[in-house]
Amino acid sequence: MSSRLGSDLHTIGVLAGREFKMTMGSASTYTALGLALGLAGWMLSNDVALVRSNGLLVHVAPFRGPLLGALLVLSFFLAVSAVLSVARDRDRGTLEVLFYGPIDEMTYLAGKLAGLLGAYVAIMPLLLAGLVVLSMFTRFEIGINLIAALVLSIIPAAGIVAVGLLLSAAAKRVRSSILFFITAVGLFVGAAVSYSFVSRIPVEDPASPILPLRDALGAVDAVLSRISPFTYLEQIFDAADTGAWTAIGGSLALSLAGTIIASLLARLALRWRGVRTREE
């Protein structure tokens, strides 16, 4: 049993190593990092401009928004990488060749997950270095709580990768995996935007059809927010902002549970879809 576990861990390590090298060797990773830092810099420069014009410190933790924004960009990139990965392997036949060897669905997916998360961890020092430079320019402090939140963001990032792998495993080809991803993002963003829009409509008549619509959209948004791993990333930053460590624990636990559920569903999807696109 232990030798089998050892063998599985070894295989996961080899697969993760390849995924890690591929991600870190790709120009798109550094483009995403550049975009993340660019967004953070832009948000901070707005704050600096406000301080200069009003003489006020706008936020207690001025790096909260920029750091969260940067991590959302990187997580989004991670999600796209995961969405493409399984479908690309299936499309070009390498998935089938891998399964000629001692690999099953779970070791394969765990290898992908570990490799992409490894890349996320490897990007963190680069992100942090960029943020330190921004801190020196703006004279805003990053704060130890936000650095802790940055480290803890690995857990929701795992959930984001797992959901990406699920979409990819369920898709027959790369183009359908992209379509699944766009649909999923459209659903989450669409629900939030619709709810926000309908909530702002002033309603005076208690019999107005706007009210049940608002309730329905609110319920949909609440459900989707609960299953979105991006929500947990945000919650961790909110909690870190106020030092609410119990809340962080809850978010991390839910995030971990979500990762496990998404991984198990991805395994089922991969088994259902199979390793090849071609039929005899």
Added chain:
Amino acid sequence: MLQARGLTKRYGDLLAVDDVSFTVEPGEIMGFLGPNGAGKTTTILMLLGILKPDQGSATVCGEKVGPAHKETRRLIGAVSEHSFLYPEMTVVDYLSFFAGIYRVGQPEKRIDEVLEELMLVKRRNHLAGSLSKGLQQKLSLARALLHEPPVLILDEPVSGLDPHGMREVREIIIQQRNRGKSILLSSHALSEIERFADRVGIIRDGRLLVEATPAELQAQTAGVLKLEVELDRPGEPFEGAVRKIPGVVAVEHDQGRMSITIDGSNRAQARQSVSRTLTGAGATILGLREVKGSLEDAFVTLTQAGTSPEGQAP
């Protein structure tokens, strides 16, 4: 040793593989033939443990093969019809990656050996995606041999190779057989199979029609007459008339040369019928001769005529 016992697979109403059984002994090459869509690939995927059979089982060296038995797959080296490489990896990185997956001992040494064996040493730092189709196929074979498995399942291993490459790969396969490996070889190049397969299995409509040595198969087609007719003009217009002759199972033509396969007829009568039909259709016969039956003739006869001759699989 590779064993298939009653392998059966359905896709909805389609019976893709129906009760296929055979054994490939150590030190033996079994040619696995069949027309497109006959069930070859489905059978191979079940032998590789990628597809779960609805009925029956496969074993490698006594160990059960299947999606739930991934460790057994270490005993198999497989090459598929298409190379399926990581185009962005170099040859040596690709082999190192798979050496890691199969936990090959002393990987660098083994990679050097395999590269030497397959004459890929000069290409070790080339990107897999930049190789010609033939070299990509060789790299796939290198990957399959890397962990020195006792069983090789090779689906079209010479596909895309030039005659030199085909000879090299053929020699490697024969070497592997001489080292005691059980080799299942699926190929459309029947002359290749005829040259070095110890036994041949022919599958059609999911059923293994026959399992015999190439010589036995050719003997089974002893009742089949193959005529080569030389005409004064292209044979195409006469194909329809010739096909109407009773017993004709295949007609091929290449300019003024027509090749006709006739099943189980009286030889003299068959020659006469062909001669009379062609002359009657307006052709002038410049020459007519009988040719020795090949594995290809046996394959065509068995897969087109739908006969189930002696030696049918259990």
